[in-house]
Amino acid sequence: xxxxxxxxxxxxxxxxxxxxxxxxxxxxxxxxxxxxxxxxxxxxxxxxxxxxxxxxxxxxxxxxxxxxxxxxxxxxxxxxxxxxxxxxxxxxxxxxxxxxxxxxxxxxxxxxxxxxxxxxxxxxxxxxxxxxxxxxxxxxxxxxxxxxxxxxxxxxxxxxxxxxxxxxxxxxxxxxxxxxxxxxxxxxxxxxxxxxxxxxxxxxxxxxxxxxxxxxxxx
Amino acid sequence: xxxxxxxxxxxxxxxxxxxxxxxxxxxxxxxxxxxxxxxxxxxxxxxxxxxxxxxxxxxxxxxxxxxxxxxxxxxxxxxxxxxxxxxxxxxxxxxxxxxxxxxxxxxxxxxxxxxxxxxxxxxxxxxxxxxxxxxxxxxxxxxxxxxxxxxxxxxxxxxxxxxxxxxxxxxxxxxxxxxxxxxxxxxxxxxxxxxxxxxxxxxxxxxxxxxxxxxxxxxxxxxxxxxxxxxxxxxxxxxxxxxxxxxxxxxxxxxxxxxxxxxxxxxxxxxxxxxxxxxxxxxxxxxxxxxxxxxxxxxxxxxxxxxxxxxxxxxxxxxxxxxxxxxxxxxxxxxxxxxxxxxxxxxxxxxxxxxxxxxxxxxxxxxxxxxxxxxxxxxxxxxx
Numbered sequence: 001x002x003x004x005x006x007x008x009x010x011x012x013x014x015x016x017x018x019x020x021x022x023x024x025x026x027x028x029x030x031x032x033x034x035x036x037x038x039x040x041x042x043x044x045x046x047x048x049x050x051x052x053x054x055x056x057x058x059x060x061x062x063x064x065x066x067x068x069x070x071x072x073x074x075x076x077x078x079x080x081x082x083x084x085x086x087x088x089x090x091x092x093x094x095x096x097x098x099x100x101x102x103x104x105x106x107x108x109x110x111x112x113x114x115x116x117x118x119x120x121x122x123x124x125x126x127x128x129x130x131x132x133x134x135x136x137x138x139x140x141x142x143x144x145x146x147x148x149x150x151x152x153x154x155x156x157x158x159x160x161x162x163x164x165x166x167x168x169x170x171x172x173x174x175x176x177x178x179x180x181x182x183x184x185x186x187x188x189x190x191x192x193x194x195x196x197x198x199x200x201x202x203x204x205x206x207x208x209x210x211x212x213x214x215x216x217x218x219x
Numbered sequence: 220x221x222x223x224x225x226x227x228x229x230x231x232x233x234x235x236x237x238x239x240x241x242x243x244x245x246x247x248x249x250x251x252x253x254x255x256x257x258x259x260x261x262x263x264x265x266x267x268x269x270x271x272x273x274x275x276x277x278x279x280x281x282x283x284x285x286x287x288x289x290x291x292x293x294x295x296x297x298x299x300x301x302x303x304x305x306x307x308x309x310x311x312x313x314x315x316x317x318x319x320x321x322x323x324x325x326x327x328x329x330x331x332x333x334x335x336x337x338x339x340x341x342x343x344x345x346x347x348x349x350x351x352x353x354x355x356x357x358x359x360x361x362x363x364x365x366x367x368x369x370x371x372x373x374x375x376x377x378x379x380x381x382x383x384x385x386x387x388x389x390x391x392x393x394x395x396x397x398x399x400x401x402x403x404x405x406x407x408x409x410x411x412x413x414x415x416x417x418x419x420x421x422x423x424x425x426x427x428x429x430x431x432x433x434x435x436x437x438x439x440x441x442x443x444x445x446x447x448x449x450x451x452x453x454x455x456x457x458x459x460x461x462x463x464x465x466x467x468x469x470x471x472x473x474x475x476x477x478x479x480x481x482x483x484x485x486x487x488x489x490x491x492x493x494x495x496x497x498x499x500x501x502x503x504x505x506x507x508x509x510x511x512x513x514x515x516x517x518x519x520x521x522x523x524x525x526x527x528x529x530x531x532x533x534x535x536x537x538x539x540x541x542x543x544x545x546x547x548x549x550x551x552x553x554x555x556x557x558x559x560x561x562x563x564x565x566x567x568x569x570x571x572x573x574x575x576x577x578x579x580x581x582x583x584x585x586x587x588x589x590x591x592x593x594x595x596x597x598x599x600x601x602x603x
Contacts, residue, residue: 025427032424033361048368060375062400064382086527092293125296125388130396131527139382 061172064126064139066156067117068163075162080136083112087128087137095121096128115161119145119154135179141171241269244584248277254351254591255598259575266583271576278602286562291317291529294562296388301564302600303385304347305340307377308542310390315471316538316549317392321531326518329394330473334510335407336389337540338503339377342414343370344543345496345503348595349421352493355592356434362424369417376407392529394520404511411507418500425493435490439578439590446487449574453545453567455594458495459487465541472540477509489593530557544568544595564603568596 040046050057071078083100101113126139140163147153169176247258256277262270282301286294298313299306311333318325325333350366374384379400381387389396425431443459456463464481466474482498484491533555539548545567552561571594579587 023429025429025432029424029428032420036361036365046368048371060379060382062379062382062397090290090293090527092289092296094289123296124383124386125299126382127292127296127388131292133527 059141059143061174063141063143064129065124065143066119066122066140066145067126067128067137067161068140068167069115069137069158069161070135070165070168071162072165075164079111079158079162080134081112081115082110082134082136083108083115084134086131086133090127090131092125092127093121093123112158115158117156117161119156135183138168138172138175240264246587248274254596255601257591257596257598257601259587259591261584261587263584266585268579268582268584268587271579271587273572273575275572275598276602278598280603282603283562283564287559290557291392291531291559292526294559295390296386299386299388300599301566301603302542302544302547302568302597304597305344305543306385306387307336307340307389308540308547310387311337311472312538312540312542312547313549314390314392315540316536316551317531319538320534320536320551320553321392321529323393323524324521325393326521327473327515328517329519329521331510331514332395332399332519333390334472334474334477335507335514336377336380338507338510339373339407341503341543342500343373344595345500346370346421348496349425349493351595352489352589352592353425353431355588356431358430365421365424369414372410376403376410379403379406391520391524391526393524394518396520398519404514407507408511411504411511414504415501418497418504422497431493432490434586434589435493435593436488437486438489438582438586439593440486440488441574441578443487445574445577449577450570451545451574453542453571453595454492454495454499455487455545455571457481458484458491460485465539465546469539471538474506476513477506479503479506489589492593492595528557530555535561539565542567544597544600545571564600566600566603568594568598568600569603572596572601 036046070080072080083098085098085100088094088096088098095118097114097116097118098112099114101109101111103109124139129138165176165180169180242263244261244263245258246261248256258274258277260270260272260274261268280300282297285297295310295313298309301309317323346366346369350363353362377387378384380403381389381396441459443461446456446459447461452463452465460483462481462483465471466479467481479502482495482502484495531553533553535550535552537548537550539546541547546565547567548565550561550563550565551559554560575591575594578590582590
């Protein structure tokens with residue numbers, strides 16, 4: 001492609017001659033430093049340090065750090081995760097490890113037996129939360145995760161990953177309420193569908209019965 | 220003049236007779252001038268550089284090979300970690316490569332968001348550069364603190380939008396991950412207005428400084444032809460007066476809609492490289508102002524794109540953008556599966572670094588550090 005016209009008029013501005021007045025530039029720079037130093041005592045935008053453990057800078061509502069699993073009501077039975085392993089596959093550093101729980105006949109119970117995330121490998125990218133189709137995994141805002149236990153302390157299992165839907169609601173009200181509304185609508189739809197199915201089955205049975213009776217009557 | 224000894228042995232050997240001894244100095248691999256884990260094997264004749272061999276790879280993380288083993292989406296957070304000063308430009312370059320490969324259209328609002336984020340990233344990069352180059356000249360502290368103070372304001376915006384200060388992981392194929400939060404554009408607008416005065420202050424702080432002038436002017440020049448032949452791009456090339464900016468030469472995104480100019484230097488020394496970046500920041504502010512004023516409503520991501528099990532068609536694509544450091548390109552070859560068959564990055568820092576020896580020969584050891592600083596490298600990108 002041909003280069004588009006550009007007016008290269010903005011070459012560097014007049015360079016100050018080097019030794020017109022030795023020390024002038026230095027003095028100017030020092031004046032800037034002085035201004036910054038003095039203002040750093042009273043001007044809010046120049047007082048940038050936060051005394052961390054005593055006071056904390058507010059974190060943004062979008063801030064993401066480490067994933068957690070959401071459960072409704074019961075930590076074990078209410079877990080939304082179905083152990084589908086989509087997040088395990090999509091995780092860029094492959095730090096998620098999932099084992100599906102099965103009953104004694106080997107039938108899938110659609111919930112995880114093991115769900116481990118290695119904190120020391122996780123890069124907090126949030127892709128697991130993004131790809132999850134079951135609204136189960138979300139990013140937490142917790143950032144004080146350091147521990148003195150090098151191995152076990154950095155491996156998060158189900159017990160430490162599972163957090164309630166209320167926690168999610170508190171952490172990200174907007175996202176959580178949207179999710180809740182969608183899930184509720186889905187459930188209602190499902191319930192309605194199930195009810196319709198039952199009603200249909202009932203109607204079918206009745207129709208059959210009626211037909212049979214009619215047949216019997218004819219005979 | 221004795222010939223330079225082999226550069227890759229370890230001991231600091233003295234060679235030649237007493238009159239013309241050569242001394243080998245290993246600069247690095249600890250931060251030689253805050254730019255990362257980089258080593259230079261320098262052979263000195265007194266103070267003068269006779270030979271300089273860069274040694275890198277200390278931060279090699281196998282980026283390209285990892286990308287061949289994970290899905291297209293999973294490579295996105297890895298691109299944040301290439302040039303970690305400006306993750307959002309990297310995101311854009313990668314996203315546009317995949318979009319080219321799969322023929323995905325980007326909605327208008329997303330294009331505007333991308334331009335805004337890329338230009339904010341350019342501000343971050345050049346601001347941080349000012350701090351680093353002053354650090355290289357021995358002005359540790361104030362300059363870097365001022366630069367980082369302003370940079371932090373932009374990073375706060377990024378955190379509000381993407382959830383992370385630096386590792387944004389924000390662009391998606393066909394748009395961006397989420398929409399701008401309420402009030403974000405207004406905050407950004409305020410920042411754009413406040414940035415000009417900061418640049419004035421910074422310029423006052425630096426430009427007339429006699430030490431800076433003495434150390435930067437007429438240091439590290441190369442002829443235009445050498446720079447072009449060496450594949451140098453970005454502010455380094457433009458400082459030498461070559462009018463080449465991909466935003467104008469091969470417009471991508473919606474850059475054609477904005478009016479801005481490409482600053483050019485005339486000498487190509489370190490001083491020009493610093494000034495070019497100042498001027499580029501001012502042009503970026505112009506673009507930002509226009510983009511924020513024109514920001515349309517609409518989709519922030521192409522709704523047809525599915526996020527799981529994304530498979531582009533068989534083929535290959537190369538897409539490039541004008542990153543803050545130069546031409547940043549991604550070359551992808553797809554075999555139709557969920558993983559790329561080949562994934563290649565064209566990192567501006569790495570290619571700009573290749574002419575380091577040519578720039579340094581015949582100069583003093585102290586100049587080497589400034590020249591390295593003026594190239595503006597990030598080792599995450601050099602080593603990948």
